[in-house]
Amino acid sequence: MTTDESNGSAAESLDDTIWDVVDAALAGITADPERGAQDLIVFIPRGELMRGLSALKSSESLSFDYLRNLTAIDWEEEGIDVVYHLYSSTHRHNLTVKCHLDNDDLTLDTATTVWRAAGWLERETAEMFGVRFEGHPDPRPLLLPEDMDDTFPLRKDHPLAEIEVLQGEGIAYAEEAFE
Amino acid sequence: MTQPPPVLENEFETEDIFVNMGPQHPSTHGVFRMVLTIDGELITDVTPYLGYMHRGAEKLCETMDYRQGIGYMDRTEYLANFNAELSYVMAVEQLAELEVPERATWIRMILCELNRLSSHFMFLGAFGTDVGVFGTAFVYGFKNREIIQDLFEEVTGDRLMFAYFRAGGLAWEVPDNFETRVREVLRDSREGLQELDGLMTQNEIFRARTEGVGVITAEDAIDWGTSGPTLRASGVPMDIRRDEPYLFYDQVDFDVITGDHGDVFDRFYGRIREASESIKIIEQCLERLEPGPIVPDRLPRMLRTPAGEVYTRTEAPRGEYGIYLVSKGGNRPHRLKIRSACLSNLQALRDMTIGGYVADAVVILGSLDIVLCEVDR
Numbered sequence: 001m002t003t004d005e006s007n008g009s010a011a012e013s014l015d016d017t018i019w020d021v022v023d024a025a026l027a028g029i030t031a032d033p034e035r036g037a038q039d040l041i042v043f044i045p046r047g048e049l050m051r052g053l054s055a056l057k058s059s060e061s062l063s064f065d066y067l068r069n070l071t072a073i074d075w076e077e078e079g080i081d082v083v084y085h086l087y088s089s090t091h092r093h094n095l096t097v098k099c100h101l102d103n104d105d106l107t108l109d110t111a112t113t114v115w116r117a118a119g120w121l122e123r124e125t126a127e128m129f130g131v132r133f134e135g136h137p138d139p140r141p142l143l144l145p146e147d148m149d150d151t152f153p154l155r156k157d158h159p160l161a162e163i164e165v166l167q168g169e170g171i172a173y174a175e176e177a178f179e
Numbered sequence: 180m181t182q183p184p185p186v187l188e189n190e191f192e193t194e195d196i197f198v199n200m201g202p203q204h205p206s207t208h209g210v211f212r213m214v215l216t217i218d219g220e221l222i223t224d225v226t227p228y229l230g231y232m233h234r235g236a237e238k239l240c241e242t243m244d245y246r247q248g249i250g251y252m253d254r255t256e257y258l259a260n261f262n263a264e265l266s267y268v269m270a271v272e273q274l275a276e277l278e279v280p281e282r283a284t285w286i287r288m289i290l291c292e293l294n295r296l297s298s299h300f301m302f303l304g305a306f307g308t309d310v311g312v313f314g315t316a317f318v319y320g321f322k323n324r325e326i327i328q329d330l331f332e333e334v335t336g337d338r339l340m341f342a343y344f345r346a347g348g349l350a351w352e353v354p355d356n357f358e359t360r361v362r363e364v365l366r367d368s369r370e371g372l373q374e375l376d377g378l379m380t381q382n383e384i385f386r387a388r389t390e391g392v393g394v395i396t397a398e399d400a401i402d403w404g405t406s407g408p409t410l411r412a413s414g415v416p417m418d419i420r421r422d423e424p425y426l427f428y429d430q431v432d433f434d435v436i437t438g439d440h441g442d443v444f445d446r447f448y449g450r451i452r453e454a455s456e457s458i459k460i461i462e463q464c465l466e467r468l469e470p471g472p473i474v475p476d477r478l479p480r481m482l483r484t485p486a487g488e489v490y491t492r493t494e495a496p497r498g499e500y501g502i503y504l505v506s507k508g509g510n511r512p513h514r515l516k517i518r519s520a521c522l523s524n525l526q527a528l529r530d531m532t533i534g535g536y537v538a539d540a541v542v543i544l545g546s547l548d549i550v551l552c553e554v555d556r
Contacts, residue, residue: 038489065401065402068404071516073513073514083503085490085503089401092423094423096490115402115404121404121522121523142229143229143555143556144233153235154237160238
């Protein structure tokens, strides 16, 4: 539960959001709210994330039974955020849950126990960002080749290859070819 | 429809067989591969393999400025390009706080619904081939799709890769005869839908082939994160156009089509009925279309957004097409994630297929109407 002192100003601007319901459902779990451009964003620390996600799904007033999207954002030196976009098919409201991971320990429990939809999305996040999802039932890469496990393409330090690397050196551009 | 295998009096030692379908199988609509484990004719397990079309679209979009990204959206969802572009430009507009003029919004709506129509025609044709109505349905479906595609070419100058939407509005004004042309196309499409309906829905063999096949329950469909016609066929009335209206969907009248059984037939028939709803929506849009500007008065040449994030979702023909855009400020996204409807729909394939027959695998896969470019991105 967030203390009122630290979020006194934030709480005021959260009046028209579902924060009070979320706050009640997440009793006993550290949760930091933030107003997003569209949906409410809640930060939950790693240790409490799975408890938090299960509570959000099972709470009757929230029932986030639909996982829209799961991905990660690379903040370079500041670590990686894993992002969950939740939706309730009955109440028709949205919530974004974020969990911050430090670069030296990119592991997180799998959310497949809460929504099976997380399965492939976590596989993609794992191969693209190098986040390890503990307890994932099928941790193979999804889109990338199986032997490509030493580099993570969507990290910011992974450069795009030069066109010569992709197509071979000495490939003439069109104008030169027709001269 | 699935029956347990007959029990033999003298048990033989049997082995499961692995059958590799794809990636070059005509019914995989691109390059999708699944390995079926079969016991006689029964499917006991399915392992899908993706990624043959992965081109790093998200990474590329993160290196381009906001305007360049629009063209890339066409290349992810190449059968519903307008719907894909729309999610992207809406994300940029929300971050940059751009106001879209009324006329541009109505035109966007018309084009997106027409694109839904053309995409569903493509599905109806291709699905006919999957089921075994070889040729006929395909020709009818493509004939009708081509009529709509011609209109798109007249408007955007390109048959497939439109890049016509801009953050803030549209690239240029539609041709003078736009309204008459749209009405012509609608008339043809209505006829085309009736033809396909008569050809397939009322065909006894087709129904025997699709009814009760590949069933998925509403709870499972939600849990797997499916969306669009696939989810609604299971009886879940979820439609972003109605639940979280964007554009002017709150000002038009249309029905959300749901099925009762969650089988292949419901997924097919839902699309036919949805296509008729699209025609209804477009007619209402045409009534409201009035002259006016198509871009805001003050649109910067190089668009910059403040730091922030937004997740826009729109109801594309295959389901929820979402764009998660994170900006650190500047003229390009820090992170751009494309939420693919087909990827989530495909996840549910395993549930639908196991316990069915080998011959049904193609039909079930076809009923999901996948676009592999969107799945692999």
